[in-house]
Amino acid sequence: MARIFSGVQPTGNLHLGNYLGAVRNWVKLQQEYECLFCVVDMHAITMWQDPHELTQSTREVAAAMMAAGIDAKKHIIFNQSQVPGHAELAWIFNCVARLGWLNRMTQFKDKAGKNSENASVGLYAYPNLMAADILLYKATHVPVGEDQKQHLELARDIAAKFNNDFGVEGFFPQPEPLILGTATRVMSLKDGMKKMSKSDPSELSRINMTDDADTIAKKIRKAKTDTDPLPQTPAGLEGRAEAKNLLGIYAALSDTSLEDACAKFAGEGFGTFKQHLADLAVAKLGPIQSEMRRLVADPASVDQVLRSGAERARALAEPIIAEVKEIVGFLKP
Numbered sequence: 001m002a003r004i005f006s007g008v009q010p011t012g013n014l015h016l017g018n019y020l021g022a023v024r025n026w027v028k029l030q031q032e033y034e035c036l037f038c039v040v041d042m043h044a045i046t047m048w049q050d051p052h053e054l055t056q057s058t059r060e061v062a063a064a065m066m067a068a069g070i071d072a073k074k075h076i077i078f079n080q081s082q083v084p085g086h087a088e089l090a091w092i093f094n095c096v097a098r099l100g101w102l103n104r105m106t107q108f109k110d111k112a113g114k115n116s117e118n119a120s121v122g123l124y125a126y127p128n129l130m131a132a133d134i135l136l137y138k139a140t141h142v143p144v145g146e147d148q149k150q151h152l153e154l155a156r157d158i159a160a161k162f163n164n165d166f167g168v169e170g171f172f173p174q175p176e177p178l179i180l181g182t183a184t185r186v187m188s189l190k191d192g193m194k195k196m197s198k199s200d201p202s203e204l205s206r207i208n209m210t211d212d213a214d215t216i217a218k219k220i221r222k223a224k225t226d227t228d229p230l231p232q233t234p235a236g237l238e239g240r241a242e243a244k245n246l247l248g249i250y251a252a253l254s255d256t257s258l259e260d261a262c263a264k265f266a267g268e269g270f271g272t273f274k275q276h277l278a279d280l281a282v283a284k285l286g287p288i289q290s291e292m293r294r295l296v297a298d299p300a301s302v303d304q305v306l307r308s309g310a311e312r313a314r315a316l317a318e319p320i321i322a323e324v325k326e327i328v329g330f331l332k333p
């Protein structure tokens with residue numbers, strides 16, 4: 001069976017973008033693939049995290065995955081730092097990947113900003129760790145959003161260079177991107193050109209998976225819009241990034257197309273539309289949120305799921321990392 005690896009950073013509250021762009025689609029993939037869903041805590045610390053909050057967020061992200069419908073018995077939910085093979089393989093990949101390759105990564109430039117001299121070495125080497133995450137399990141498919149496409153390309157280059165450098169053709173597979181038609185890129189509620197993000201300083205820019213009904217409605221009411229009525233077709237959303245984002249969210253939450261969402265609200269003002277959107281968001285997210293709250297209220301049971309997931313992940317990773325060490329020429333313990 002084809003194997004999927006995918007991850008979310010516990011860098012804060014999961015938001016609607018993480019849900020519609022990632023987690024919701026993973027739920028569907030469970031039927032067809034063997035899945036490893038990872039809370040990538042080692043990726044999270046490439047930017048400073050408050051240790052207490054990191055622990056809480058790790059549990060929250062795991063709880064969100066389960067609450068959204070991922071079956072932790074059939075598939076594997078775990079946190080990255082519990083499987084030592086991620087760090088071990090990432091180091092080997094640090095020695096395989098070339099500086100020139102990493103210099104081309106646009107996400108580093110975006111995240112490090114102008115002050116790149118002050119960014120952590122970990123943030124720079126982040127794509128090598130991501131390659132290790134995938135290849136440690138010889139995952140065949142990786143669900144990726146636009147923002148991760150370049151990193152997956154790099155993982156493929158690393159796999160090919162490792163195989164070539166050590167003369168082990170075919171040892172690491174070429175992981176394939178799984179582009180999901182249903183994945184929605186959700187933009188900030190305050191700026192339709194910026195993606196919704198956990199690290200945006202404005203709380204009003206995102207809907208968190210832990211927001212209550214009033215907060216969701218307030219954030220949607222305060223979302224940036226323009227003054228024109230809603231158009232008949234998606235073509236009328238050209239140059240209206242905020243309107244396009246809100247209609248896109250409506251379409252995704254109601255499992256319809258953008259065309260249908262436009263047709264439904266054609267000619268309406270944002271006041272009426274926002275009320276419908278808020279009601280829909282509360283209705284769709286409510287059950288997931290209450291299940292998340294129930295799970296987080298019992299941290300010991302979330303920890304147990306993560307421990308058991310890590311044990312199963314280690315069982316898959318250990319023979320692969322042992323073979324990698326032998327290929328590289330490391331003396332056996």
Ligand code: AQP
Nearest residue numbers: 008009011017018021022145185186195196197198199
């Ligand atoms: N706005 C978004 N729309 C659609 N998908 C999104 N994802 C993130 N933001 C959006 C997808 O969620 C998965 C997990 O992402 P991540 O937490 O590992 O990292 P990220 O992409 O860096 O997410 P954030 O929220 O922007 O985190 P910070 O602010 O910490 O960098 C990925 O599949 C991602 O594509």
